Amino acid sequence: MTLRIAPSILSADFARLGEEVRAVVSAGADLIHFDVMDNHYVPNLSVGPLVCQAIRPHVTVPIDVHLMVEPVDRLIPEFAAAGANIISFHPEASAHVDRTIALIKSSGCKAGLVLNPATPLNVLDYTLEKLDLVLLMSVNPGFGGQSLISSVLPKITAVRERIAASGRDIWLEVDGGIKPDNIAQVAAAGADTFVAGSAIFGTSDYAATIATLRQQLARATPSN
Numbered sequence: 700m701t702l703r704i705a706p707s708i709l710s711a712d713f714a715r716l717g718e719e720v721r722a723v724v725s726a727g728a729d730l731i732h733f734d735v736m737d738n739h740y741v742p743n744l745s746v747g748p749l750v751c752q753a754i755r756p757h758v759t760v761p762i763d764v765h766l767m768v769e770p771v772d773r774l775i776p777e778f779a780a781a782g783a784n785i786i787s788f789h790p791e792a793s794a795h796v797d798r799t800i801a802l803i804k805s806s807g808c809k810a811g812l813v814l815n816p817a818t819p820l821n822v823l824d825y826t827l828e829k830l831d832l833v834l835l836m837s838v839n840p841g842f843g844g845q846s847l848i849s850s851v852l853p854k855i856t857a858v859r860e861r862i863a864a865s866g867r868d869i870w871l872e873v874d875g876g877i878k879p880d881n882i883a884q885v886a887a888a889g890a891d892t893f894v895a896g897s898a899i900f901g902t903s904d905y906a907a908t909i910a911t912l913r914q915q916l917a918r919a920t921p922s923n
Contacts, residue, residue, distance in 0.1 A: 700891050701891060702886065702891055702892075702893070702913075702916050703729035703730060703870075703891065703892040703893065704727065704728055704729050704730075704893055704895065704899075704909055704912055704913070705728065705729060705730035705731070705732040705763055705872070705892055705893065705894045705895070706723040706728045706730075706731065706732060706894075706895055706896065706899045706900065706905075706909075707732040707733075707734055707874070707894050707895065707896035707900075708720065708731060708732065708733060708734070708746075708754075708896075708900075709732075709734040709745060709896050710896035710897040710899070710900035710901060711723075711900045712900070716750070716753070716754060717753070717754060717757045719900070720754050720757050720758050721757050721758070722905055723899060723900075723905050723909070724758050724759065724760055725905075725906070726905035726906035726908075726909050727906060727909040727910070727913070728760060728899075728909065729760060729761075729892075730760055730761050730762070730763045730785075730892070731754070731758050731760060731761070731762050731763065732763045732765065732874070732894045732896075733746070733750075733751055733754075733762055733763060733764045733765065733783070734746075734765050734767065735747065735764060735765065735766050735767060735768055735774070735778075736767045736768070737767065737768035737769065739768065739769055740767050740768050740769035740789065740791075740792050741767045747774075747777075748774065748777040748778050748780070748781040749781070751764065751778055751781040751782055751783060752780075752781035752782060754782075755781065755782030761784035761785060762782055762783050762784050762785070763783075763784070763785045763787070763872075764778050764783040764785065764786045764787070764808075765787050765811075765813060765834065765874070766778075766786060766787065766788045766789075766792070767789065767792075767813075768788075768792060769789075769791070769792035770792060770793065770794065771788045771789075771792050771793050771799055772793070772798075772799055772802055775788075775799070775802050775803055775806055775808075776802075776806050778808075779803075779806035779807055779808050780806075783808055784808060784809065785808060785809040785810075785811055785831070785832060786803045786806075786808045786809075786810065786811065787810070787811030787812065787813045787832060787834045787872075788803075788811075788812065788813060789812075789813045789814075789815065789818075790812060790813075790814075790818070790822045790826075791815075791818070796812070796822070796826060797825070797826065797829070800812070800826060800829050800830065801829075804829075809831035809832060810829065810830055810831055810832070811830060811831060811832030811833065811834050811870075811872070812826055812830055812832075812833055812834070813834040813835075813836060814833070814834070814835050814836065814854075814858075815836045815839060816836055816837065816838070816839060816848050816850070816851050816854075820854070820857060820858065820861070823858070823861060827861060827862070827865055827867075827869070828865060828867070830869055831869060831870065832869060832870040832871075832872055832892075833858055833862070833869060833870070833871055833872070834872040834873075834874060835851060835854060835855055835858060835871070835872070835873050835874070835890075836851075836874055836875050837851040837873050837874065837875035837876055837877070837885070838874075838875030838876050845875060845876055846876045847875055847876030847877065847878075847881055847885075848875070848876070851873075851875075852884065852885070852888045853888070855871065855873060855885065855888035855889045855890050856888045856889050858871055858889065859871055859888070859889025859890075860889075870891055870892050871889060871890050871891050871892065872890065872891075872892035872893070872894060873885050873890040873892070873893060873894065874894035875894070877893050877894060877895045877898060878895070878898045879898070879908075879911050879912055879915050880915075882895075882912055882915045882916060882919075883915045883916060883918050883919040884919075886916050886919035887919045893912070893916075895912065898912075899912075
């Protein structure tokens with residue numbers, strides 16, 4: 700299983716954003732995680748397509764856009780045009796989940812569905828075969844720097860079992876409170892892609908931090 704580290708720019712220094720994303724990619728990041736908040740679906744406001752377009756020339760890795768906005772459909776083509784490679788959204792924020800997945804794919808991006816800690820898994824019953832990624836939130840969305848909600852761990856394992864049963868190559872991403880002291884536990888539960896914000900950008904040596912995260916991942920024993 701390929702394991703991926705996705706630094707979240709929500710915790711980066713926005714006064715030096717181009718420099719920050721170049722630095723984490725040089726330090727070994729596999730993706731750039733791009734959090735979009737609208738002060739409507741979540742109680743915070745972050746960045747839009749123009750910022751995605753601005754950082755695209757600075758990175759060679761995929762840009763992983765997480766839309767915490769409601770409604771989502773209007774922004775999808777704009778983020779695709781701005782250079783997004785993966786676009787994920789919350790089912791609660793879409794009137795027609797299947798149509799939104801189709802819109803992401805028709806815009807040339809991989810499609811992901813995001814489940815909050817209290818969102819049931821049955822939304823995957825009719826969508827998993829169309830997804831490229833499932834993103835499980837291990838905190839409630841809206842703010843960086845929160846602590847991982849441990850009750851999400853068995854949920855990660857349950858999604859991994861669904862992915863395995865599907866026989867498809869679907870990424871299982873986890874976002875929220877990922878740190879060196881818990882990333883192995885999250886990997887053992889079944890995750891393969893790990894969003895880390897303050898755990899990376901809050902340190903002085905990104906390369907050393909990402910190396911530490913990978914060392915911890917090497918110790919993990921996947922549940923499947």
